Amino acid sequence: LSDKKTSTVPGYAPALVAKKTFPVAAILLVLVLAAAGAGVFLFRGKLFKSGGNNPANQPVSATGTAATPATPPKPEKPAAIAPPASDNNWSLDLGTNTIPGSPVAGRIHGQDFIIERANFSTNGVLTIRYGTKGAADFAAAIYFTGAQAESLSGQTINVTADTDRAARVQLRWKDADGKATRADYTNGYAMRLEFGTLANNKLPGKIYLCTPDAEKSYLLGTFTANIPRPKAPKK
Numbered sequence: 001l002s003d004k005k006t007s008t009v010p011g012y013a014p015a016l017v018a019k020k021t022f023p024v025a026a027i028l029l030v031l032v033l034a035a036a037g038a039g040v041f042l043f044r045g046k047l048f049k050s051g052g053n054n055p056a057n058q059p060v061s062a063t064g065t066a067a068t069p070a071t072p073p074k075p076e077k078p079a080a081i082a083p084p085a086s087d088n089n090w091s092l093d094l095g096t097n098t099i100p101g102s103p104v105a106g107r108i109h110g111q112d113f114i115i116e117r118a119n120f121s122t123n124g125v126l127t128i129r130y131g132t133k134g135a136a137d138f139a140a141a142i143y144f145t146g147a148q149a150e151s152l153s154g155q156t157i158n159v160t161a162d163t164d165r166a167a168r169v170q171l172r173w174k175d176a177d178g179k180a181t182r183a184d185y186t187n188g189y190a191m192r193l194e195f196g197t198l199a200n201n202k203l204p205g206k207i208y209l210c211t212p213d214a215e216k217s218y219l220l221g222t223f224t225a226n227i228p229r230p231k232a233p234k235k
Contacts, residue, residue: 082114104221
């Protein structure tokens with residue numbers, strides 16, 4: 001016989017108490033979620049970069065580092081525009097007029113000209129040209145027959161129109177069909193060149209040049225010629 005006593009109340013059946021059970025899968029799910037939350041808390045510094053490491057609030061790349069912003073393209077230098085040429089600037093009388101301090105400008109075979117670059121080559125050629133790259137299709141070149149820039153530094157050269165023979169002057173341009181054309185002069189032109197002091201592979205100068213062509217070509221103004229750096233001796 002059982003020692004347990006059951007009390008009953010008249011008119012009521014004894015209450016049945018059901019035992020609560022928890023599914024094993026639910027318990028495992030709770031444990032997994034708890035572990036994941038703990039991992040996020042422990043490694044939150046690596047998963048979420050603080051503002052101190054990215055002060056500019058730049059976009060963050062897949063590696064977690066601030067992405068480098070794209071460098072905007074460098075704007076192109078506007079092309080130089082030649083001032084309108086004037087017959088008043090052309091004269092075969094060399095004279096002593098002051099050469100203007102503005103960049104070399106003028107006219108070559110009927111076309112307005114302005115300097116964009118000047119070079120003095122190792123074989124003694126001073127080139128004053130429009131355009132900075134490629135062949136000098138619109139330019140004036142003066143040949144000093146092998147003279148070096150050092151020998152011209154600080155010198156003034158005067159050539160009168162009645163000189164029998166002087167340094168060759170070559171004018172270059174393109175005709176109406178785009179064909180490169182040139183004309184050479186060894187006399188009949190007037191020129192004054194005033195060279196400054198050579199320094200840092202640059203030779204400054206001023207030029208007055210008028211040639212005896214029907215188009216009354218002339219150049220007036222200042223320039224700074226680039227001198228090639230000497231090649232290092234072979235070891």
